[in-house]
Amino acid sequence: MSKKILSPITSPLKGRLTVPGDKSISHRAVIFGSLAKGTTTITHFLDGEDCFRTIDAFRAMGVPIQVEGDHVTIQGHGVEALQEPLQPLYLGNSGTTTRLLLGVLAGLPFHVTVHGDNSLTKRPMDRIVSPLRKMGARIDGREEGKYLPLSIRGGKLHPIHYQSPVKSAQVKSGILLAGLLTEGETSVTELASTRDHTELMLSAFNGFIQKDGLTARITGNQNLKGTHIDVPGDISSAAFFLAAGAIVKGSKLVLTDVGINPTRTGIIDVLQKMGASIQVVKQREVGGEPVGDITIEYSQLQGVELDGDIIPRIIDEIPIIALLASQANGKTVIRDAEELRYKETDRIEAVVKTLSALGASIEGTVDGMIITGEQTLKGATVDSFGDHRIGMMIAVASLLTNEPVTLKNSDCIAVSYPTFFDDLNLVLSK
Ligand SMILES: O=C(O)C1=C[C@@H](OP(=O)(O)O)[C@@H](O)[C@H](O)C1
Numbered sequence: 001m002s003k004k005i006l007s008p009i010t011s012p013l014k015g016r017l018t019v020p021g022d023k024s025i026s027h028r029a030v031i032f033g034s035l036a037k038g039t040t041t042i043t044h045f046l047d048g049e050d051c052f053r054t055i056d057a058f059r060a061m062g063v064p065i066q067v068e069g070d071h072v073t074i075q076g077h078g079v080e081a082l083q084e085p086l087q088p089l090y091l092g093n094s095g096t097t098t099r100l101l102l103g104v105l106a107g108l109p110f111h112v113t114v115h116g117d118n119s120l121t122k123r124p125m126d127r128i129v130s131p132l133r134k135m136g137a138r139i140d141g142r143e144e145g146k147y148l149p150l151s152i153r154g155g156k157l158h159p160i161h162y163q164s165p166v167k168s169a170q171v172k173s174g175i176l177l178a179g180l181l182t183e184g185e186t187s188v189t190e191l192a193s194t195r196d197h198t199e200l201m202l203s204a205f206n207g208f209i210q211k212d213g214l215t216a217r218i219t220g221n222q223n224l225k226g227t228h229i230d231v232p233g234d235i236s237s238a239a240f241f242l243a244a245g246a247i248v249k250g251s252k253l254v255l256t257d258v259g260i261n262p263t264r265t266g267i268i269d270v271l272q273k274m275g276a277s278i279q280v281v282k283q284r285e286v287g288g289e290p291v292g293d294i295t296i297e298y299s300q301l302q303g304v305e306l307d308g309d310i311i312p313r314i315i316d317e318i319p320i321i322a323l324l325a326s327q328a329n330g331k332t333v334i335r336d337a338e339e340l341r342y343k344e345t346d347r348i349e350a351v352v353k354t355l356s357a358l359g360a361s362i363e364g365t366v367d368g369m370i371i372t373g374e375q376t377l378k379g380a381t382v383d384s385f386g387d388h389r390i391g392m393m394i395a396v397a398s399l400l401t402n403e404p405v406t407l408k409n410s411d412c413i414a415v416s417y418p419t420f421f422d423d424l425n426l427v428l429s430k
């Protein structure tokens with residue numbers, strides 16, 4: 001098992017940092033580049049383990065994909081050129097790869113088996129399997145297709161209108177991708193707005209999608225053309241540095257070229273609401289996605305109440321928000337976040353266990369948590385439970401302790417941020 005001893009720090013965090021490319025956008029760029037005709041080039045691609053699972057899946061279907069550092073080149077020959085994979089597809093730890101790929105596989109005349117690691121094997125897949133079956137895909141798996149491994153017999157689908165019962169961009173995107181391979185109009189209505197990178201990226205590939213409030217409509221057999229995608233920095237990765245900058249006394253950081261798509265900027269809203277000194281500057285658009293630089297400075301934070309429609313906009317940031325709350329005056333209450341129980345770990349349980357061990361006052365609820373600050377954190381041995389976001393939250397927490405923190409299972413951080421510790425050392429040494 002990997003292990004990292006995180007020593008107490010002696011200086012605040014200073015300087016400028018460009019975080020790696022957005023994970024959600026990197027996955028989608030590979031998917032659309034593989035379905036399109038012509039060359040797609042991707043720059044600032046996230047070379048994290050999850051995105052390689054998406055690359056490997058399309059390589060297994062015969063798509064030539066070349067990777068040099070964070071540059072990716074895809075020679076797309078269109079959907080008709082995809083080949084049935086000869087082996088089961090291993091999707092590792094990546095929920096996004098799985099749910100989006102199932103949408104693609106449902107519309108292809110292949111028989112494919114997909115499997116993943118211990119964590120992915122426990123995550124619910126019925127949320128995507130059920131609408132894809134309604135479209136005509138034949139999918140089998142444990143507990144009637146609730147869990148991986150799954151076996152998919154795809155082919156000619158029929159369009160549906162789907163009212164999604166879960167607030168999930170992966171479910172929406174999986175159905176839209178299946179809709180792209182289906183004659184007629186497929187539509188998805190969401191309960192709340194979730195990240196819309198699939199919708200935005202489709203236009204970059206010469207595709208078309210209609211958005212009408214919480215409903216997205218797509219027609220099949222579009223003529224997608226290869227393009228260039230410059231991936232913005234991942235705000236979900238930047239969030240760990242925004243939090244560190246906000247809670248380590250004397251810190252001042254500028255995070256450059258961060259994606260600030262409004263469906264993802266809940267963390268900025270939360271920090272503002274907590275009273276952080278945070279600004280977004282140099283706002284611009286890159287390839288249809290809004291991008292900006294974010295400055296953050298240490299300041300005393302206040303507790304907040306978070307629920308309702310902001311939850312999908314902070315879903316991956318809640319572990320680090322819990323740490324922020326432990327350093328804020330008063331109570332923070334997070335509700336409506338039961339989805340956290342279906343991530344790489346049960347993130348409600350994992351956050352409560354790790355932050356309690358580090359000295360925070362935190363209790364879990366059915367759909368969230370209650371944190372009372374401000375608490376002095378202490379050194380301890382804590383486990384990431386194999387969840388990259390829990391691992392990075394613990395590393396940021398260790399910046400506040402006077403004793404070392406031992407982080408067990410630290411390697412999982414490479415899933416979304418392979419250079420996390422290098423970047424942390426960079427801003428600690430300024
Ligand atoms: O569509 C995406 O790229 C993602 C959607 C979210 O998952 P859900 O759709 O399950 O909420 C998020 O947690 C995940 O990290 C990435």
Ligand SMILES: C=C(OP(=O)(O)O)C(=O)O
Pocket residue numbers: 023050093094095096097316343344389416
């Ligand atoms: C939940 C996450 O990813 P995925 O669902 O793709 O595994 C995440 O990155 O926090």
